[in-house]
Amino acid sequence: MWCCRLSHLQSRLQDLLRGRVTCWALQQPNFKSLFPLAIHWHHTASKSLNCVWQQHEDHFELQYANTVMRFDYVWLRDHCLSASCYNSKTHQRSLDTASVDLCIQPKTIRLDETTLFFTWPDGHVTRYDLDWLVKNSYEGQKQKVIQPRILWNAEIYQQAQVPSVDFQSFLETKEGLKNFLQNFLLYGIAFVENVPPTQEHTEKLAERISLIRETIYGRMWYFTSDFSRGDTAYTKLALDRHTDTTYFQEPCGYNNYDRAVINTVPYDVVHRWYTAHRTLTIELRKPENEFWVKLKPGRVLFIDNWRVLHGRESFTGYRQLCGCYLTRDDVLNTARLLGLQA
Numbered sequence: 001m002w003c004c005r006l007s008h009l010q011s012r013l014q015d016l017l018r019g020r021v022t023c024w025a026l027q028q029p030n031f032k033s034l035f036p037l038a039i040h041w042h043h044t045a046s047k048s049l050n051c052v053w054q055q056h057e058d059h060f061e062l063q064y065a066n067t068v069m070r071f072d073y074v075w076l077r078d079h080c081l082s083a084s085c086y087n088s089k090t091h092q093r094s095l096d097t098a099s100v101d102l103c104i105q106p107k108t109i110r111l112d113e114t115t116l117f118f119t120w121p122d123g124h125v126t127r128y129d130l131d132w133l134v135k136n137s138y139e140g141q142k143q144k145v146i147q148p149r150i151l152w153n154a155e156i157y158q159q160a161q162v163p164s165v166d167f168q169s170f171l172e173t174k175e176g177l178k179n180f181l182q183n184f185l186l187y188g189i190a191f192v193e194n195v196p197p198t199q200e201h202t203e204k205l206a207e208r209i210s211l212i213r214e215t216i217y218g219r220m221w222y223f224t225s226d227f228s229r230g231d232t233a234y235t236k237l238a239l240d241r242h243t244d245t246t247y248f249q250e251p252c253g254y255n256n257y258d259r260a261v262i263n264t265v266p267y268d269v270v271h272r273w274y275t276a277h278r279t280l281t282i283e284l285r286k287p288e289n290e291f292w293v294k295l296k297p298g299r300v301l302f303i304d305n306w307r308v309l310h311g312r313e314s315f316t317g318y319r320q321l322c323g324c325y326l327t328r329d330d331v332l333n334t335a336r337l338l339g340l341q342a
C-alpha cells in the first residue's frame with residue numbers, strides 16, 4: 001500500500017477587504033455643502049446614470065457604480081484604445097508609453113451617455129466606457145472576485161468529499177475538465193481516476209490541461225528505486241514533505257533536501273531564517289496537516305506545489321511512478337478559457 005504524504009501549507013490568507021465605496025454624496029440633499037465651493041463637480045446629463053467626476057490638477061476623479069475612482073492622466077492617455085494607440089486584433093498597445101508627456105492633462109473632458117471623452121493638448125481624443133473604467137480601475141479591481149482558495153487540513157479535505165474525475169469524462173467532456181480544474185484551484189490538489197496505467201495515457205491526461213515542461217528529468221518521467229539518478233527520489237527512502245526543483249530559476253516551489261548553501265546573507269539574518277524555517281516546519285509536520293493518499297495504478301494526482309507539499313514513506317518492494325511538470329501559466333490559461341476565475 002503506497003501512500004504519498006500531502007501537507008497543505010496553511011497559508012494565512014487574509015480575506016481581501018472588500019471596501020465598497022458607495023456614491024453617498026449624490027444621495028445627500030446638502031451635497032454641495034460637503035465640498036469646498038471651489039470644487040465644481042460635473043454631473044451626468046441623466047440622473048439615472050448616477051455619475052459625477054472632477055478634473056483635479058494631478059488626477060481625474062470619477063464616482064460611478066458605487067465606486068470612487070482616481071486616475072492618473074498619463075494612465076488615461078497610456079490606456080487609450082483608439083486605432084492609433086491599440087491593436088484590437090492582437091490586443092496589444094501600439095502607443096509608445098515613453099512618448100507620453102508625464103505632465104499631460106486633458107484639454108477637455110466630456111461625457112456622452114456612458115462614454116467619457118478626453119481631448120488631449122495635441123488634439124488626440126481618448127474615449128472610455130464608464131463600465132470599462134470601473135472594471136479596470138485600481139478601486140474597481142479591488143472589488144473583483146478572486147479565485148477562492150479553500151485552506152484545509154486532513155480533516156477538512158476528507159470531510160469535503162471532493163469528487164475525483166473519471167478519465168473518460170476528463171478527456172472527452174468540457175464539464176469533466178472544468179470540474180477537475182475547479183477542484184484543483186480550490187484545494188491545490190485534484191485526482192483523475194481509472195486512467196490506463198501507462199505513460200502514454202498519463203501524458204495524454206497532462207496535455208489536456210497544459211504544456212508539459214521539459215526538464216533535466218525528461219518531459220515525462222518514469223522512475224523507480226533504481227538510483228538511476230543521484231537523487232533520493234530514485235531510492236526506497238522516505239521523503240519528507242517538500243516541493244520539487246528548488247534549484248531551477250522557475251522552481252515548482254522551494255525544498256530542504258536540495259537547498260543550496262546559504263551564503264547570500266550575513267549570519268544574523270541566517271539565524272532568523274532558521275527560526276522561521278523551524279516555525280514553518282513545525283506547522284507542516286503537525287499530523288492534522290498531513291493528508292495521506294494511497295497511490296495505485298490508474299490514479300493520477302495533480303499537485304499545485306506552491307500550495308501543497310508532497311512526500312512519501314519509505315517502502316519495500318517494486319514501485320514505479322510516472323509523471324511530469326506542468327507550466328503554471330498554461331494550467332491557469334486552460335482554467336480561464338473554461339470560464340473559471342484563475
Ligand SMILES: C[N+](C)(C)CCCC[C@H](N)C(=O)O
Nearest residue numbers: 217221231233243244245246
Ligand atoms: C523523479 N522526479 C522527476 C519526479 C523528481 C525528481 C526531483 C528530485 C529533486 N529532489 C527535486 O525535488 O527537485
Ligand SMILES: O=C(O)CCC(=O)C(=O)O
Nearest residue numbers: 004233239244310311312
Ligand atoms: O515517490 C514519490 O511518491 C514522490 C517522489 C518525489 O517527491 C519526487 O520524485 O520528487
Ligand SMILES: [Fe+2]
Nearest residue numbers: 242243244310
Ligand atoms: Fe518531490
